[in-house]
Structure formats: structure tokens, C-alpha cells
Amino acid sequence: MTNLVLKSEILNNVLENKSITRQEIIEVYENSKKNTNDLFLTAQNLRIKNKGNTVTFSKKAFFNIVNLCKDTCSYCTYKAEPGEEKISLMSKKQIKELLQLAKKYKCVEALFVTGEQPEQKYPEARNWLKENGFKSTAEYLIHSSEIALELGLFPHTNAGNLNFDEMRELKKTNVSMGIMLENISERLTKKGMPHYLAASKRPQTRLKILENSGKLKIPMTTGILVGIGETIEEIIDSILAIKQLHEKYGNIQEVILQNFQPKPDTIMKDTPSTNEEYFKKIVALSRIILPQMNIQIPPNLSPKSYQSFLQIGINDWGGISPLTPDFVNPEFSWPEINKVDENSKKSGFNLKCRFPIYPEFFSFINKELRNKIADIENEDGYVKEEYWR
Numbered sequence: 001m002t003n004l005v006l007k008s009e010i011l012n013n014v015l016e017n018k019s020i021t022r023q024e025i026i027e028v029y030e031n032s033k034k035n036t037n038d039l040f041l042t043a044q045n046l047r048i049k050n051k052g053n054t055v056t057f058s059k060k061a062f063f064n065i066v067n068l069c070k071d072t073c074s075y076c077t078y079k080a081e082p083g084e085e086k087i088s089l090m091s092k093k094q095i096k097e098l099l100q101l102a103k104k105y106k107c108v109e110a111l112f113v114t115g116e117q118p119e120q121k122y123p124e125a126r127n128w129l130k131e132n133g134f135k136s137t138a139e140y141l142i143h144s145s146e147i148a149l150e151l152g153l154f155p156h157t158n159a160g161n162l163n164f165d166e167m168r169e170l171k172k173t174n175v176s177m178g179i180m181l182e183n184i185s186e187r188l189t190k191k192g193m194p195h196y197l198a199a200s201k202r203p204q205t206r207l208k209i210l211e212n213s214g215k216l217k218i219p220m221t222t223g224i225l226v227g228i229g230e231t232i233e234e235i236i237d238s239i240l241a242i243k244q245l246h247e248k249y250g251n252i253q254e255v256i257l258q259n260f261q262p263k264p265d266t267i268m269k270d271t272p273s274t275n276e277e278y279f280k281k282i283v284a285l286s287r288i289i290l291p292q293m294n295i296q297i298p299p300n301l302s303p304k305s306y307q308s309f310l311q312i313g314i315n316d317w318g319g320i321s322p323l324t325p326d327f328v329n330p331e332f333s334w335p336e337i338n339k340v341d342e343n344s345k346k347s348g349f350n351l352k353c354r355f356p357i358y359p360e361f362f363s364f365i366n367k368e369l370r371n372k373i374a375d376i377e378n379e380d381g382y383v384k385e386e387y388w389r
Contacts, residue, residue, distance in 0.1 A: 011042040014288050015049075025236050025289060032281050043284035043313035046291045051315040055344050056294075056354040059337065059388050060109035060319035061102035061153070063095060064088040064327040065144065066137060068122045069115025069160075072197040074267040075228060075260065078328045079115055082124045088327075089128045095144050098324075099151045105323045106388050108376075109156055109356040110148040112141055113327065116160035116200045138166035145173035149372065156221075156319075156356035161200045164212045171218050175357040175369055176253060178221035179213075181206050184241045185234040194228045194268060207241065214249025219361040223256030226282050227274030235282055239289050246293070253361045254294040256318060257283050259301050261329065276305065280312050287313030294358055299340060300332040307343040319356075353383040 010024045020028075032039040067088045069079040080087040090098075099110060114137050118125035125137070134140045137159060145155040157170055158178040170177065182195070184203045189195045199205070213220040224238045239255070246252040259274035279302075286295055296316035299306035306317075320334050344351045355373055359381025362370060376387045 008038070011038055011288075014042060014291065015045060017291070020288065022236060022240060025240075025285060026233065028288065029232055029236070029281065029285060032284075036277075036281065036284075039281065039284045039288075040312045043287040044311050046287050047313045047315060050292045051294075053349050054352055055310060055315055055317065055349040056352050056358075056382070057317040057337070057340065058109045058156075058319045058356050059107050059353050059383075060111045060156075060321050060356075061098060061105070061107045062319070062321055062324040062327055063090065063098060063110060063112045063144070064324075065090045065095070065112055065140070066114045066118050066125060066128065067327070068118035068125045070118060070121040071116045071160075071200050073201070074194040074196070075263060075271075076328075077263045077266060077330070082122060089124070092132055092143070092147075096147055096151075099148055099153060102153055102323055103151055107321070107323060108154060108353065108383055108388060109319055110145075110153040111319055111356075112144055112148075112155055112157045112159065114141070114159040136166075138162055138170070142169055142173065145170065149173055149369075152372075154356050154369075154373070158221075161205060161209050164216070167209075167212055167218060168216055171216055172366065173369075174218075175355060175365055175373070176219040176221060176361070177213065179206065179209050180225065180256065180258070181210065181222050181238060181242060182225045183228070183230050183234055184238040185230060187234070188228065188230065203241075207245070210242075210245050210252075211249075214245060214251050217249075217251055217364050219253040219357045219364050220251050221254045221256060222252060223254075223258060225258050225260055226279055227260030227271075228268070229271075236285070236289070239286050243290055246290075251361075251364065252293070253358050254296060254316065255286060255290060257286055257295065257297050257314075259297070261301055261332065263331070276302070280309065283309055283314060284312045298326075298329070298332075300326055300334050301329060303332065303335065306335070307347045310344065310347045310349055316354075352380070353385075353388040354381075355383060 067080045148155045155174045156176050157174050195201045259279045261273045262269050262271050295314050296318045299317050341351045378384045
């Protein structure tokens with residue numbers, strides 16, 4: 001009886017905007033092993049209280065600019081090696097052509113993705129940059145972002161561990177940027193663990209990038225990867241680390257909760273995918289820890305059940321493309337936007353198209369970017385329907 005009273009008191013305190021301690025979060029999780037109702041209902045109430053009945057997405061085109069990468073993760077198939085068929089080294093002409101096509105498909109976001117500092121490891125990357133007139137991947141990203149804006153799309157760059165100066169330059173043309181924390185655990189970087197050969201994913205390195213984004217006032221998307229061998233404490237500590245950064249700088253615009261899916265030809269190919277019940281508990285816990293945060297799951301990674309996550313705390317589907325695949329998870333196709341709309345409505349939510357920056361972060365961007373957004377935004381700060389439907 002004491003545990004039930006304690007559990008109810010903790011969750012009631014959260015609903016009353018009172019803080020929750022790490023130990024209390026662990027207790028809520030432990031209690032959810034017997035019954036998930038209280039956890040899920042609290043998360044749902046917090047989501048409705050803070051986000052209403054709106055669920056958002058960004059209509060995007062995915063630019064796989066260069067997928068050479070100096071890191072090796074145990075679960076990644078995005079990275080290519082020289083000579084492989086899947087290698088991507090986009091030329092300026094290819095980038096411009098895809099931008100023009102994205103505009104025809106009424107995309108709003110140009111998602112620019114690269115491997116981790118490929119020119120530091122591969123002469124092929126250095127030669128590719130030189131052929132296009134650049135010394136670094138960051139310089140190329142700045143150029144690509146400028147062209148995107150000229151053609152009416154809004155850049156969002158996810159290029160790994162960019163340094164402070166590179167991020168400062170990209171802020172001029174990018175309405176937001178992103179980097180996944182994935183997990184704050186040093187244990188996951190040890191020999192035999194998924195991040196052992198991925199130096200850029202050392203927790204302190206990733207936290208430094210997020211810290212720099214805060215100092216630069218860049219609206220930032222980050223998140224965690226669930227199901228790669230982490231403990232519940234490591235998950236909770238990772239979410240708390242994101243919360244602490246946001247409390248300090250106020251610039252974390254969104255937290256992605258990504259469920260692990262095994263891929264062929266990787267070290268972790270035989271590791272089972274994330275258990276859905278466990279993943280749902282993580283989603284609900286995240287809403288309790290971050291009651292006002294924009295929280296998303298990728299719908300293509302939970303294709304049969306993504307709409308059920310609306311009832312446990314999420315308020316965003318992330319970027320969905322009508323044009324390009326998810327090059328990070330190519331085996332999982334994006335759902336059709338009209339189907340997402342239909343499934344959201346069936347669950348009692350209205351789908352709205354947002355910019356790669358959420359309305360509450362508009363004050364973080366420069367006047368030029370703000371004016372471009374103002375041209376096609378509605379009264380709520382979302383994209384006018386005629387521009388994306």
C-alpha cells in the first residue's frame with residue numbers, strides 16, 4: 001500500500017509542475033513493471049496539458065551529402081567505404097537539382113546529413129571537396145544551405161561534431177541543427193560495446209557540442225537511441241543530461257526517442273529490436289522528465305503502431321519525406337503523409353506541418369531567416385496548408 005501511495009504522490013506532483021528526482025523516476029519505472037496505467041496516463045495528461053491535441057511533422061528532403069565517416073558504430077549502415085555502391089558524394093549540381101525537385105514536392109525542410117569529418121580520414125573526401133571548390137565539409141554545408149534558402153527551403157544540418165566556429169557560421173543559414181546524444185554512458189564506449197570505435201560519440205564530446213549550441217543560441221534537436229544494451233539508469237541519466245542543458249541554455253527544441261532496429265552486415269545484426277512495451281515506458285518517462293519538451297519518435301521505425309505513441313506523450317513525428325528515403329534507416333520507408341494525417345486524426349490529434357524550427361524558438365534566429373519563415377507561416381507559426389498539402 002505504501003508503494004502505491006508513493007507512486008501516486010510522485011506522479012501527482014509531476015502533474016502539478018513539481019520537480020521529480022532521479023530516484024523518483026527510477027521508482028516510477030520500477031512500479032510500471034507491474035502496471036503501466038499510471039505512468040501512461042500521467043504522460044498523456046502532461047502531453048495534452050502542454051501540447052494540446054496537435055501533432056506536428058516537418059516535410060523534408062534528405063540530402064545524403066557524404067556518407068564517408070571516420071567513425072565505426074556497431075549498428076550503423078549509413079556509413080560507406082570507398083568503392084562501395086552506396087557511397088554518396090553529392091556534387092553542387094546534384095544538390096541544386098534535388099533542392100529544385102524538393103520544392104516541386106512542396107518540401108519545407110532541407111535536411112543536410114554527412115558522415116563524421118570524412119576529410120580527416122579519406123583522401124576521396126578531400127578530393128571530392130577540392131573538386132567542388134571547398135576545403136572542408138562544413139564549408140560545403142554552408143554553401144548548400146545558402147542555395148537551399150535561395151530556392152525557398154529551410155536548412156537543418158546534422159553533420160556530427162562540428163566545432164564552435166563552424167556552428168556559428170552555419171547558424172546564419174540554418175534555422176536549426178541536430179546531433180544525437182544517443183546515450184551518456186561511458187560504459188557503452190568500452191571494448192565490445194556499440195560506441196567503442198566511434199570516438200565522436202564519447203558522451204563528453206557530444207555534450208560539448210550541445211553546450212556550444214547553447215552558447216550560440218542555436219535551436220537544437222537531440223535525442224537518445226533506445227535498445228543498444230543500455231540500462232534504465234543510463235537512459236534516465238541521458239534524458240536528465242538533456243534536461244540540464246535545456247535548463248541552462250533554453251535551446252533544446254526537440255528530443256528524438258529512436259528505437260533500435262538491427263541491420264544486416266553490422267556487428268549488432270543479431271541483437272533483437274527494441275521491445276515495444278519497454279520503448280513506450282521510455283517515451284512516457286521522457287514526457288514526465290521533460291513535461292514541456294517537443295518529443296518525437298520516427299514513425300517509420302514503428303510502422304505498425306506509431307499512432308499509439310500519441311497516447312503516451314509524443315507530439316511530433318519528425319521529418320517525413322515524400323521524395324527521398326531515410327538514408328540512415330533505408331530498410332524502413334517513410335509512411336505516406338496523408339496516411340499519417342489519417343492515423344493521427346483517428347487517435348484524436350490534428351496534424352500540422354512545422355518548419356525545422358518550432359514556433360517557440362523563432363526568436364533564436366536572425367531577421368533574414370525569420371522574414372523568410374513569416375512569408376509562409378500561419379497565425380500559429382506553422383506552415384500554411386497551401387504550401388505543403
